[in-house]
Amino acid sequence: MPDSTNTRAMPRDAALRERAAAVIPNGMYGHQNVHVLPDNFPQFFSRGEGAHIWDVDGNEYIDYLCSYGPILLGHAHPGVDRAAAAELETSDCLNGPGEKMVELAELLVDITPWADWAWFAKNGTDATVYAATVARAATGRGAILRAGGAYHGSAPTWMGLERGSPADGTIEYSYNDLASVRAAIDAADGDFAGLMVSAFKHDVFIDQEMPTQEFAQGVRDLCDAHGAVLILDDVRGGFRLDIRGSWAPLGVDPDLSAYCKAIGNGYPISALLGRDSLAKTVGRVMATGSYWYSSGPMAAAVATITTMQETSGIAHIHAMGERLRNGLADRAAAHGLAIRQTGPVEMPLLIFDADDADAKADLFTLLEVPRVRMFSAELAKRGVYMHPFHNGFLSAALTKEDIDHTIAAGDEAFAAVRAQFSDDPTPETN
Ligand SMILES: Cc1ncc(COP(=O)(O)O)c(C=O)c1O
Structure with missing residues (x-):
């Protein structure tokens, strides 16, 4: 377990920053x-093992x-690393892919x-941008609907050329709000190519929201009614929430689904999955990259997914969560x-x-969220790395002991916040 009492000096980090x-x-x-982030968060890391x-x-x-x-399975997972290393030694970068792709x-x-x-x-962005391209090519239309505040990658397709400038050809709706989706379809004026939706609402600083059944089914029905493509952006949730895809428990299937992040347990790979009806379009719309065929990350992805299945990894992460x-x-x-x-x-x-009163929904400015900043800084002092305002991610390597150490550190961190913000109302008096 991390030392809760050390001074956590960071001279090498400071030198590297300079x-x-x-x-x-x-x-x-x-x-x-x-x-x-709080001042005591390191910028540079040297190693990871398990959780x-x-x-x-x-x-x-x-x-x-x-x-x-x-x-997803923990840092430096031996089974995944072995599978990737075997490919890296032999067939990682050749004139075509290896067997692992198939x-x-x-x-x-x-x-x-x-x-x-x-x-x-x-990258996830490769998959979400290509999904939008496929939706446009398949329908011959231009408008992609996306939820305001949702992140789908840093390409101009989603963010415009500069942060703050509107992305061409996208129209915003509000997550879990079907009326706003209908309004966006009206605004598209017959040019509705596709609707991009993330597995759940995970904008920074505001409460995360799971999709309602009504919303998920509603966007499916609206896409069908208008001959548009439903794209699930499962880059963030994929393989952590449900191995079949994050909307599988809702019984709502997209036409395209973008994955990245957890698929290869740290090895660089993303994927787009789709239906037969879009296979011909994908076959003709050119997209490629120098390293998109490397088999090491593909072997890592096979090992990650099968290990998650064999070890009931998602159930364990859920229990730890x-x-x-x-x-x-x-x-x-208690505080x-x-x-x-x-x-x-x-x-x-x-x-x-x-x-709440001070939170600003902008990841790149200095943030007025003093309590959560202090809380995460106090956790970091005690050997717990929890981002103050980006959603966290739990791995299957976490143990009950890790969680209990974290709760004990949280107890002390909450005490520090209470002492600093002693005028804050308690839940009972709210
Ligand atoms: C929901 C979602 N979509 C797309 C992306 C972009 O993925 P990448 O950073 O791998 O390009 C992210 C990254 O955080 C994401 O969370």
């Missing part, structure tokens, strides 16, 4: 830049971010009841703090009610 600032814009790009990670200064943490999702496509089609084919790339959620709720209540934990227990988000 060197990085000289040769990398902002010292770091994208959401992995820690400038929005634990170590920063470059040797400080150990129980990991509740899992590399923003890819780590094996992985067969496995995905087999476990996904509605899917007839699979297509592979490297419930233990964590119940334990933290209990400790927060008279009003918190909300939303979204699936496998991918939790914790919000302090008293932070």
Whole structure:
């Protein structure tokens, strides 16, 4: 278990940050830049094993971010690493793919009841952008509907050319709001090509929401009525919530489904799954990349999925998630703090009610969410890595001991927040 008492000094991290600032814009790009995180969060890491990670200064943490999702079975999983290494030694980068591509496509089609084919790339963005392209090519129309605030990748298709500029050809609706979907279809004025929907609502700073049955079935019916393509963005939820796809429990099947993150337990691979009706379109719409055929990550994906099946990995993650959620709720209540934990227990988000007034929905500005910032900083001091405002990701390597260590650290962290914000109302007086 991580040491809860050490000073967690970070001299190597500081030196690397200084060197990085000289040769990398902002010292770091994208959401992995820690400038929005509490000061004691390390920028650089050296190692991961199971549910634990170590920063470059040797400080150990129980990991509740899992590399923003890819780590599903735990870091450096021996079975996955062996499977990938065997391919890397022989057939990783040749003039065409190895056998593993077919094996992985067969496995995905087999476990996904509605899917007839699979297509592979490297990043979630590759898959979501290509899904939109396929929807447009198949329908001969242009408009892609997407939920306001939802993240589908950092390409111009979703974010415009610059952050804040509207993406061409997309029209926004509100998650779980069918009336807004109908309004977006009207706004498309006969040009409705496809509807992109994430497995659940997971914008930063606001409560996560699971899709209602009515909403999921409603978007399916509206796409059918208009001859448009329903695209499930399962990049974030895929393989953590349900091996068949995150909407399988709802009984609502998409036409295309984009995966990345957890599929290869950290090896770079993404996938688009689809129905026969779109196979011809995919066959003619060119998309490729230098490393989209490498077999190491494909072998890793086969090993990840089969290991999850054989070990009931999702059930274990769910049980650990419930233990964590119940334990933290209990400790927060004991300190008279009003918190909300939303979204699936496998991918939790914790919000302090008293932070609501100040929260700003912008990942890249300095955030006025002092209680949750302090809470996560106090956790980090005690060897628990939990992002303050991005949903967490739990791995199958977590043990009850990890969870109980986290709840004990949470107890002390809540106490620190209570002491600092002693004027906050307690839940009883709310
Ligand atoms: C729902 C969703 N879609 C797409 C993406 C983009 O994936 P990638 O960062 O692999 O391009 C992400 C990444 O966080 C995501 O969460």
